[in-house]
Amino acid sequence: MLEIKNLHVKLEEEDKQILKGVDLTVPAGEVHAIMGPNGSGKSTLSYVLSGRDGYQVTGGEAMLDGRDLLEMEPEERAAAGLFLAFQYPVEIPGVGNMTFLRTALNAQRKARGQDELSAAEFLKLVRERGKALKIDAEMLKRPVNVGFSGGEKKRNEILQMSMLEPRMCILDETDSGLDVDAMRLVSDGVNALRGPDRAFLVITHYQRLLDHIKPDVVHIMADGRIVKSGGPDLALEVEQNGYAGLLAEVG
Ligand code: ADP
Ligand code: MG
Ligand code: MG
Numbered sequence: 001m002l003e004i005k006n007l008h009v010k011l012e013e014e015d016k017q018i019l020k021g022v023d024l025t026v027p028a029g030e031v032h033a034i035m036g037p038n039g040s041g042k043s044t045l046s047y048v049l050s051g052r053d054g055y056q057v058t059g060g061e062a063m064l065d066g067r068d069l070l071e072m073e074p075e076e077r078a079a080a081g082l083f084l085a086f087q088y089p090v091e092i093p094g095v096g097n098m099t100f101l102r103t104a105l106n107a108q109r110k111a112r113g114q115d116e117l118s119a120a121e122f123l124k125l126v127r128e129r130g131k132a133l134k135i136d137a138e139m140l141k142r143p144v145n146v147g148f149s150g151g152e153k154k155r156n157e158i159l160q161m162s163m164l165e166p167r168m169c170i171l172d173e174t175d176s177g178l179d180v181d182a183m184r185l186v187s188d189g190v191n192a193l194r195g196p197d198r199a200f201l202v203i204t205h206y207q208r209l210l211d212h213i214k215p216d217v218v219h220i221m222a223d224g225r226i227v228k229s230g231g232p233d234l235a236l237e238v239e240q241n242g243y244a245g246l247l248a249e250v251g
Pocket of ligand 2 (some may be wrong): 038039043
């Protein structure tokens with residue numbers, strides 16, 4: 001589903017190479033985790049995949065379902081089925097959560113050549129999906145993320161994901177600053193959305209998130225490359241020996 005080959009990326013502002021040949025393949029139906037020390041380029045990878053400004057691809061490729069992601073505008077990437085949950089969810093004062101969700105969903109449906117949902121259809125869907133995530137009607141009416149607790153923001157992000165039904169979901173350090181309950185909520189949400197036609201890339205610092213979201217493959221990123229890949233045990237190894245030991249071993 002997601003195929004990244006020898007991806008090189010530098011910052012547009014400074015002449016600084018961040019990604020130095022990332023190779024990564026995530027097949028449909030699988031959950032892959034990326035771990036790695038601070039500054040290794042994990043967030044840069046997710047930003048570049050989502051099409052954020054400020055980065056220049058200097059080599060390699062990134063394909064989603066055989067289509068060149070790097071050629072697409074950010075909205076086209078979302079329509080193609082890419083979803084990114086960010087470390088810091090954006091607050092949008094003045095825009096109701098439901099309005100935001102409906103606009104995002106209909107924009108995506110339009111880009112996919114599907115009819116827009118009517119107000120009634122949308123309401124039915126958002127209530128149904130919200131209920132499954134214990135999101136009440138009041139929270140759906142509040143402005144997007146404004147005054148939401150950390151846990152509520154996460155729940156809302158999972159709701160966005162479940163409404164948009166993406167093919168490829170990338171979660172970047174969604175666990176930073178989360179308490180145990182909120183972490184549980186994110187993992188339950190991801191697990192509920194797992195399926196044969198969907199894949200996940202979970203970027204995390206903590207092994208404990210991976211206790212709940214059992215990844216098929218764990219990758220270690222260091223200095224702009226994937227330096228080691230393995231099964232879920234690799235995350236335990238990181239927890240026990242730290243990155244230093246592991247990286248010394250890889251050279
Ligand atoms: P990670 O998510 O693994 O912690 P990042 O992708 O955030 O790593 O950062 C990788 C490197 O790129 C770091 O050295 C960081 O300081 C640098 N970097 C990323 N974005 C910028 C930016 N906009 N300006 C300056 N340096 C940046
Ligand atoms: Mg970081
Ligand atoms: Mg990061």
